[in-house]
Amino acid sequence: MVTRHSIQDASDYMMAHKAHVDDSCRIHVRAKVVVHDTFNGTASARTKSKLGKSGSGKQLLALQEDMQQRIASDLHDSTCQHLLAASLNMMRMRCAVAGIGSAIKICDEIDASIGEALREIRAFTYLLHPQNLLDGGLKSAIEEFAVGLSSRTSLETHLKIDAAVDALPNDTQRSLLRVVQEALANVFRHAKATQVTISIKATDTNVTLRISDNGCGMPISQARDGHQAVSFGVGIPAMRARLDQMGGTFEIHSSSTAVCSGTTVHATIPRATSRKGNKPVNIHRGGRGSAKIRPSHG
Ligand SMILES: Nc1ncnc2c1ncn2[C@@H]1O[C@H](COP(=O)(O)OP(=O)(O)OP(=O)(O)O)[C@@H](O)[C@H]1O
Ligand SMILES: [Mg+2]
Known part of the structure; x- marks a missing residue:
């Protein structure tokens, strides 16, 4: 009643x-x-x-x-x-x-x-929730994380990870795991993507990490006006800081004009280095409708 x-x-x-x-x-x-x-x-x-x-x-x-x-x-x-x-x-x-x-x-x-x-x-x-590196190392930690993410969301994950990443120093593996986690959180929250690909290649001289989604990309104004001016986010600054600590480079390529052209986070670190830099990050617009955020050297 x-x-x-x-x-x-x-x-x-x-x-x-x-x-x-x-x-x-x-x-x-x-x-x-x-x-x-x-x-x-x-x-x-x-x-x-x-x-x-x-x-x-x-x-x-x-x-x-x-x-x-x-x-x-x-x-x-x-x-x-x-x-x-x-x-x-x-x-x-x-x-x-x-x-x-x-x-x-x-x-x-x-x-x-x-x-x-x-x-x-x-x-x-x-x-x-910060994931822990499991005994199996970075490759299986990311694989498990991706399975957990796909089962909780409608995001399809594709992985191409060299087994050699497990031979990297523990600190490096942990930092890379955090960067992957942060980038995936952004894909889930902002990209409206259906697919994301995580690839890590390790050669004798460097490690290259790439996380690409097929989502909406970042708004052009964000690239033009300066990313930091319009967002209180700490995810990108934190990824940048981690790469900086490892002496690496960090770039984001994004376009919001082409349909589902998505965003790619691209990072490289030299192997066997302890160099620490403190490089500011500049925002560059690439071609038409493309945003590129990369560390400047100087
Ligand atoms: N994969 C992506 N696709 C579309 N837009 C993105 C993507 N990644 C980041 N962005 C844009 O960049 C902004 C800044 O990202 P950042 O990770 O620094 O902060 P945030 O995600 O907003 O907040 P936080 O990470 O602190 O919880 C986001 O608010 C979003 O607009
Ligand atoms: Mg974020």
């Missing part, structure tokens, strides 16, 4: 869950802006003094990993639970509005949205 109180009760619950989700989003956005500003050298004096001189390298990457782990845990342990509770309240709501066709239709739509949000959060927490 429909009672005003039962509907009010259920919608109060829904609003409480929404408020919780909003709050935790606001906290994470604030944390992210701090990390973003620090990566890009625009952090406040207070933040800079907290991070100290090493704030541009390892410490920042550790901070970003820590932040991602917290976001993943919060999303999984708290936000997911609130969504599940909201879903249970929808069952109560359905009983309360039984017989009212228009209300049932709204319940169906809310249920579908909650289901979609839960699926997205589960895929997202999987992508955010």
